[in-house]
């Protein structure tokens with residue numbers, strides 16, 4: 001076999017003149033010229049002893065030209081020229097291009113604005129079976145299909161995640177015999193899985209961070225020799241055990257620019273294997289987005305999620321709505337390194353309202369349930385947004401919309417329904433994948449899209465006045481709903497009672513503002529304790545002091561109700577004569593108490609079968625216009641999960657995290673108020689009475 005040939009560039013003009021990677025930070029003009037020359041010579045002689053080294057002329061003003069790995073990617077007599085991501089290095093392109101042309105290579109150039117940094121980001125398997133290509137920092141995923149086509153090879157795309165390892169060759173080095181020296185933490189989980197699938201464990205040589213930051217993976221390999229800046233004793237042993245011989249040659253001056261042995265060389269003789277075939281797993285499809293794309297942030301959210309999900313995009317066209325109310329539309333080409341990644345990205349885009357372009361539309365994919373209560377892998381998980389699925393070329397609206405469900409389709413008279421996992425029956429057809437699914441997100445009119453989060457005593461942003469403003473809005477809403485015969489559901493936690501909210505909540509019930517009440521064992525126990533004994537968890541509600549023996553009060557309250565048989569019975573028997581639950585019984589307001597592991601008693605009314613409790617909740621929120629969530633994280637989130645878009649949610653909690661969790665439905669429909677719930681209720685009742693007695697003075 002003839003000696004391999006490498007291209008190098010003497011470091012006459014090498015320096016750190018700008019910062020385009022984390023290694024260069026703080027190292028402006030730090031490299032010593034003399035030491036750099038000496039170290040470069042060191043590497044040059046190691047290579048020269050065993051291989052042929054070609055040189056390209058250095059150029060003033062192009063300090064990074066020494067890193068010839070970034071000239072392009074060579075295979076046989078073909079080269080794909082680099083298109084540098086940073087303008088600082090784009091001036092190198094013509095010099096490399098000229099060199100390759102002079103040597104008689106067939107030169108391919110990528111379309112403008114499609115960055116690819118050559119052999120820095122593309123490494124041939126040493127057996128020539130395929131090409132590993134990196135993306136994430138310098139090279140664009142969409143360049144990979146070009147590599148596959150022009151070099152007629154299979155391309156495996158790897159996503160880089162750690163900006164210190166911004167080029168594939170900084171953390172990944174295929175070695176002779178199918179071995180692989182690499183730093184696994186530089187890659188995302190998906191890429192690691194792919195590496196593990198292609199390279200058997202016995203051939204993988206993972207390095208730790210200490211070796212990685214010494215650029216141990218930035219090594220030059222020919223035959224059994226591996227040339228690198230520095231290796232730990234452990235790594236040397238590990239490589240020796242599989243017959244590799246390490247040559248260390250210090251390159252610390254070049255580390256200051258983020259490069260080492262491999263970066264300083266480009267292998268220009270890469271033999272072509274016959275059995276190669278062009279293929280890149282990179283998938284592409286086009287989606288359309290419509291709405292207030294810019295001012296609602298929808299466009300940036302979509303593009304971000306594509307990139308965060310491991311894909312890439314190209315905006316094919318963007319039509320910006322001109323008037324304040326006009327919507328914009330965009331057509332986006334989404335690329336992903338594989339089918340799996342594409343489906344994950346697409347599922348999220350669908351949830352944001354993206355639709356497939358009409359030419360690419362397909363019917364939904366279905367798979368039968370094989371085991372009761374278990375969906376097929378890859379089932380589509382629903383959101384709160386109205387969803388449609390395409391069956392026999394028709395878009396069919398999904399019934400019973402809620403989040404975290406599967407969609408069951410019945411074919412003959414096409415229908416589609418949300419079903420919880422546990423409700424799935426064998427043979428039912430469940431929607432899988434991402435074809436033929438769209439969510440309908442009506443664009444919110446401009447005015448309504450102000451941020452709907454109010455904070456009081458909480459995150460410091462807001463004032464008392466802002467809470468008053470939002471209370472005014474909610475009062476207005478409640479009054480309107482009552483007058484129109486609508487439905488308001490209250491979800492409440494025990495804090496409502498502790499903070500003195502009880503009298504206000506009872507008033508809301510009395511005035512017909514509450515059509516159902518959802519809670520747990522605790523709120524009922526504390527309400528009843530207060531009604532029967534005047535304490536809440538043993539604390540006197542009037543005086544605010546602990547009552548002797550008070551810690552047993554809540555159990556006595558439970559016991560009393562248990563003796564009566566139920567809360568309703570206790571009211572009927574004249575045992576319970578005041579409080580929130582008393583009012584519910586008197587005014588025929590249905591309630592549901594969902595049990596939990598920590599419940600004492602429990603009350604006879606508490607549903608300890610949680611599946612039954614979820615069903616009761618779901619039943620009671622049906623047809624709700626507004627749900628008022630008062631300081632109950634679990635019950636509020638549980639309720640939120642079963643509530644479709646279109647129902648107004650008001651979440652009041654002293655803990656901003658709970659409020660945020662519920663208001664990230666990202667729509668005008670949810671209002672979060674960070675404040676004391678007792679205070680909130682008192683303001684609300686006050687405001688409602690103002691609306692009821694418009695002419696009273698005060």
Ligand code: ARG
Pocket residue numbers: 020021064067069070089119120121167169170257258259260262263
């Ligand atoms: N300063 C150069 C850059 O950031 C270093 C290039 C290193 N080359 C490489 N193949 N990793 O572009």
